[in-house]
Amino acid sequence: MTISAAAPRRVLIVGAGALGISLAYHLQQLGLPHVQLVERQFPGSGSTGWSAGLVSVQLWNPDDVRLVLRSWELFTLAATRAHLSVERPGMYTLASEADAATLQTNVTAQQSVGAPVELVPRAAWAERLPTLQLDDVGAISYAAGDGMVAPGDYALALAGISRKRGAQILQNTPVRSLLVRDDVVRGITLGDGRTLEAEVVVLAAGVWSARLCESAGLGLPVCPYRTQIAILKMAQARAQPIVHDAAAGMYFRPEADEELLVGDGTTHHREDPDHYDESANVQFVESVAERLLHRMPAAASAMPAAGWAGLVLGTPDRLPLIGPHPTVEGLWLCLGGNGFGLMRAPALGELAAHRLLQRPLPSALRGLEGYGLPQRLADRWSALSVAQSGFTLR
């Protein structure tokens, strides 16, 4: 494959989470000879590894729905090339009476871009969801192809493929600062003081990205916020459906034969990525267990078995930042997945790679030329103070 004369021949990426690693993969896929990835721990060790792994086309923005559709193709392809668990048993979204119209609007938008989503007729609810109590639900949608991937495995799988193709992945190598002079990026400084020069640096450091921008005196309109997961031990967990229960503000899915994963204990304030409480707190576990018991009577016997909290990177409009920094030449951003960054990561990496190498977008992404460009926030290029919500209906 050829690369346009003005496009870079070497790219240095900071961060091997779902976004950074899929960018590396797609740069190589497009023929870029030199891809270097610098990761402070190991691929998938950041938010990616803490994720619930849900991949759903039941989103509110049609562009994001298209990205998930493309991501499914890419997840599936990755699973044929490396060890990666991909399960697509389908997923339900439950909306309250007050949000029923929003859910219906979402389904229309999802269908308009070809997503296989249906509104489930009320007469079929009891038969389709026999283990759930649905008295307070106003509408239900279902996407047959929705499901989950093992998030950490995704990052490791792509890292393995990229390494075999010649990418240099420096693990256990923290980046201390970005080197920027006269509004041009010059490279990075590592934790041990060494400098790596580069004409193009892509910042894909997830919730740590703002700190690295600060190292070069730059702002970033993002906010790391905390979200929690509880693992409950209960019989028949494997028989439960995957559900985004927007009516009760949670999602759940089987984790193992006798374990149910329940999430969305989102806290709405800014967190310090290096100093936050990584455990699921008692209030969250109690509150989610109560909501679950209301929805799923069989959860009466459920016992908390484990839990954790991770951080996600919120942006003002919940769209990611994928493209050149508005003021610093050579600095690119590939970050801001918000609470649903894993499910779009494969397609976002592909989008970012095509932008960087100045290539026309593949047909699956055509029409997304302006999606997520950092320039859209140029007049708000200072830190965000308000945290965003997690995975919701709007």
Ligand SMILES: Cc1cc2nc3c(=O)[nH]c(=O)nc-3n(C[C@H](O)[C@H](O)[C@H](O)COP(=O)(O)OP(=O)(O)OC[C@H]3O[C@@H](n4cnc5c(N)ncnc54)[C@H](O)[C@@H]3O)c2cc1C
């Ligand atoms: C509890 C929880 C549940 C979630 N559930 C879902 C879900 O079901 N579906 C979904 O789509 N999304 C989900 N998300 C969101 C999703 O995990 C994120 O949007 C996504 O993983 C972000 O990927 P990333 O590559 O941007 O960031 P990260 O995965 O955090 O990657 C950034 C990488 O940069 C590295 N790094 C940071 N600083 C430095 C430095 N100074 N030097 C070198 N390397 C550095 C980190 O070690 C890390 O590996 C969830 C998130 C959480 C926390």
